[in-house]
Amino acid sequence: MGQAVLILIKPDGLKKSLTGNILTRLSETKLEIVAAKMVRVSQTLAEEHYKHLKDKPFFGEIIKYLQGDLHDRKKVMALVYWGNNAITKCRDLAGATNPEEAESTSIRGSYGRITTNGVYENVVHVSSNVTEAEREIKLWFTPNEIIVDLYATKNVVQKEFPNKVWVTEA
Ligand code: CDP
Ligand code: MG
Numbered sequence: 615m616g617q618a619v620l621i622l623i624k625p626d627g628l629k630k631s632l633t634g635n636i637l638t639r640l641s642e643t644k645l646e647i648v649a650a651k652m653v654r655v656s657q658t659l660a661e662e663h664y665k666h667l668k669d670k671p672f673f674g675e676i677i678k679y680l681q682g683d684l685h686d687r688k689k690v691m692a693l694v695y696w697g698n699n700a701i702t703k704c705r706d707l708a709g710a711t712n713p714e715e716a717e718s719t720s721i722r723g724s725y726g727r728i729t730t731n732g733v734y735e736n737v738v739h740v741s742s743n744v745t746e747a748e749r750e751i752k753l754w755f756t757p758n759e760i761i762v763d764l765y766a767t768k769n770v771v772q773k774e775f776p777n778k779v780w781v782t783e784a
Pocket of ligand 2: 740741742
């Protein structure tokens with residue numbers, strides 16, 4: 615069955631120049647990339663993304679981590695992969711949450727580490743199930759940024775909506 619999954623290359627993955635390696639590993643899944651962009655992560659976006667972990671002692675640290683405060687890299691790469699069993703395929707390839715427990719050939723096993731503060735810097739985020747994938751994809755992307763129709767949409771006319779456009783020569 616076709617499934618969509620949100621992948622984030624987290625700030626440590628970008629700082630360690632792992633983008634190419636991670637995308638190469640993900641290409642083993644033969645899934646299709648249907649959306650991709652660089653994102654500067656606001657505190658609101660980070661907190662909404664990890665809202666299910668709000669009560670955990672490490673919540674504050676992972677918000678800083680996702681925003682790039684720990685790596686001087688204020689960006690993440692966000693992608694949507696689509697295809698058969700996309701979630702299981704990508705999570706298997708990513709490996710366990712704790713990089714020390716992750717299989718050594720997995721992405722997190724190969725490139726992750728645990729900081730002295732105890733944060734699992736595990737270089738990628740992968741949605742954990744279909745419900746979370748839909749919630750996360752709708753949080754990180756607008757319908758127009760995804761090249762296939764994943765979820766129901768509606769047309770709205772936005773009047774007086776401030777929007778940046780390119781300046782062109784007269
Ligand atoms: O990312 P994943 O779905 O595997 O795990 P999660 O339980 O949703 O946790 C989100 C993120 O919080 C993890 O990817 C880790 O970066 C971090 N985390 C941590 O630093 N220490 C923990 N004990 C659990 C999670
Ligand atoms: Mg998770």
